[in-house]
Amino acid sequence: MPSVSSSIHSALRGVAPLVQWAGVRHSRELTAHRVVRNGLPQTNASALDEGAMCEVLVDGHFGHAATADLSASGLQRAFERAVATTQATSARGAYRFEARHRPAAQGSFRSARVRDLDATGLAEITDCLVAATAAMQLSDLLVTRVAHAMLVQTQIDCYATNGMQTQQNFDLVSLQLAATAAQGSESQTRTWSRTGQFGGEVFAREEVVAQAARVAHDALDLLQAPNCPSGAMDLVLMPDQMMLQIHESIGHPLELDRILGDERNYAGWSFVKPEDFGHLRYGSHLMNVCFDPTREHQFASYAFDDGGHAARKEMLIEDGLLLRGLGSIESQERSGLPGVANFRSASWNRAPIDRMANINLVPGSSTLEELVGQVEYGILMASNRSWSIDDYRNKFQFGCEHGQLIEDGRLGAVVRNPNYRGVTVDFWSRLAGVGRDDEAHGTPYCGKGEPSQVIRVGHASPPCLFRGIDVFGGQA
Numbered sequence: 001m002p003s004v005s006s007s008i009h010s011a012l013r014g015v016a017p018l019v020q021w022a023g024v025r026h027s028r029e030l031t032a033h034r035v036v037r038n039g040l041p042q043t044n045a046s047a048l049d050e051g052a053m054c055e056v057l058v059d060g061h062f063g064h065a066a067t068a069d070l071s072a073s074g075l076q077r078a079f080e081r082a083v084a085t086t087q088a089t090s091a092r093g094a095y096r097f098e099a100r101h102r103p104a105a106q107g108s109f110r111s112a113r114v115r116d117l118d119a120t121g122l123a124e125i126t127d128c129l130v131a132a133t134a135a136m137q138l139s140d141l142l143v144t145r146v147a148h149a150m151l152v153q154t155q156i157d158c159y160a161t162n163g164m165q166t167q168q169n170f171d172l173v174s175l176q177l178a179a180t181a182a183q184g185s186e187s188q189t190r191t192w193s194r195t196g197q198f199g200g201e202v203f204a205r206e207e208v209v210a211q212a213a214r215v216a217h218d219a220l221d222l223l224q225a226p227n228c229p230s231g232a233m234d235l236v237l238m239p240d241q242m243m244l245q246i247h248e249s250i251g252h253p254l255e256l257d258r259i260l261g262d263e264r265n266y267a268g269w270s271f272v273k274p275e276d277f278g279h280l281r282y283g284s285h286l287m288n289v290c291f292d293p294t295r296e297h298q299f300a301s302y303a304f305d306d307g308g309h310a311a312r313k314e315m316l317i318e319d320g321l322l323l324r325g326l327g328s329i330e331s332q333e334r335s336g337l338p339g340v341a342n343f344r345s346a347s348w349n350r351a352p353i354d355r356m357a358n359i360n361l362v363p364g365s366s367t368l369e370e371l372v373g374q375v376e377y378g379i380l381m382a383s384n385r386s387w388s389i390d391d392y393r394n395k396f397q398f399g400c401e402h403g404q405l406i407e408d409g410r411l412g413a414v415v416r417n418p419n420y421r422g423v424t425v426d427f428w429s430r431l432a433g434v435g436r437d438d439e440a441h442g443t444p445y446c447g448k449g450e451p452s453q454v455i456r457v458g459h460a461s462p463p464c465l466f467r468g469i470d471v472f473g474g475q476a
Helices: 002-019 072-092 122-135 205-224 240-255 327-336 368-373 424-429
Strands: 021-037 042-057 061-067 106-110 143-158 165-183 186-196 231-237 289-291 314-318 359-361 377-389 395-407 410-415 419-423 433-435 439-448 453-463 464-472
Touching: 002 042, 002 072, 002 143, 021 122, 042 072, 042 122, 122 143, 122 186, 122 205, 143 205, 165 205, 165 439, 186 205, 186 377, 186 395, 186 439, 205 395, 231 240, 231 368, 240 314, 240 359, 240 377, 240 395, 240 424, 240 439, 240 453, 368 410, 395 424, 419 424, 419 433
Parallel strands: 106 165, 231 377, 359 453
Antiparallel strands: 021 042, 021 143, 042 061, 143 165, 165 186, 231 464, 289 314, 289 359, 377 395, 395 410, 395 419, 419 464, 433 464, 439 453
16 A cells, blocks of 8 residues: 555646646644543543645645545545636735745654653553642642643644655643632632643653642632732733733734734734834833744744744844744735744644744843842732733733732732733833743644634743733632
8 A cells, every 4th residue: 555655746746737836734643632630530532633735836826625535546636626726716816926935845853852652651641640639639628620631743744846845743742730729609720731842751740749739729828818909010920921921912913914914804903014013112122022933842843834934033022123923935925024934734624824833032131039029019920811802912901810919029918810901012011020031831722714723832931020010800
């Protein structure tokens, strides 16, 4: 039986005379979920998803067709559909492209990890999760104790008529702990997560159990804590909340396809305008943000995007000045703006679009203690609980799981239900301190596109200090 690689090359030879360029992206993804709730294994599920996206350039326009039939004849039929639909719709194309817009990339990538996921047994993972939920059993008030592991092994191979040939293999882990404490009508949940490109080393029992015990202690403390005060005050955000702040108020508004209007029907537009690049003061001089798909172990690291563009670190915002957007070669050509290698797809049956990858806030020089020491009266917040942001990614409000008052430069009492709100550029202009020690966090659930695509993104950030932020208590 012919290999998938030989079937792809056969189909490419067959379609080559009919097109300016043709390519195949073959994806094979194995996903496993393990869930333990209150000490009892609840989920042990695995799924395999495999197929190929066939892409063509015909009359200056790109078209696509996907197939799960990986035989040479199955791929050929997909190419025939792609050519036919592209010819039928080319009169309505937004821009005429050329074969040079698909680089002849060659190379490979493999996730950095200590131990392959294949070498990590189910019994070891389940034992770690059971031990974590047992460590949370500190009180009868802790009504729900959950440990969830998602393990993903992905192989993406790309081939094209111009000689492009890339192979990328990813080992991805998302480990999540959650403890909910309840008394009467009040309940509080505290979480911890670790996401990234790792292997079985993530399931180090002692470390996971220690985090589980801390999560449970925090949930109990929050249950008895007073409500967060309201008013304008200084705000210190921890890295796990900075993740979402970066994601929603920097990542999404800088996507060039959103700025061009491609996403306005579904995911929304952006307050950023094409003329803002090189001119807009996005934040204070302490604000430095990069696109970095080269960072080892981060959730969205890779060597090539799904268009074959070599991935490299680029500054998006430097000293508060907006320099570069998140747009592939196609969006760069259409907009005339600088972009990055972020042409990404969620699956074999989705065409790539402009997507975030690793969007990171560059560390500064302050310790967390020094940031707190600069605050006369304020609050420290950690771990996102709720979020809301308008269609232009401009006005927002976020709720956090855990708050702690800061008075005269010292951390004080824990408060529950802390929230804050702002407007993007004004908020980032209030950035007054950047920590020196960053942490990488991520999420596998960033949604965008029609048809919908849910993709993995990563954000690394140190803790940060903001001045005069509108803080309020209660359920957001």
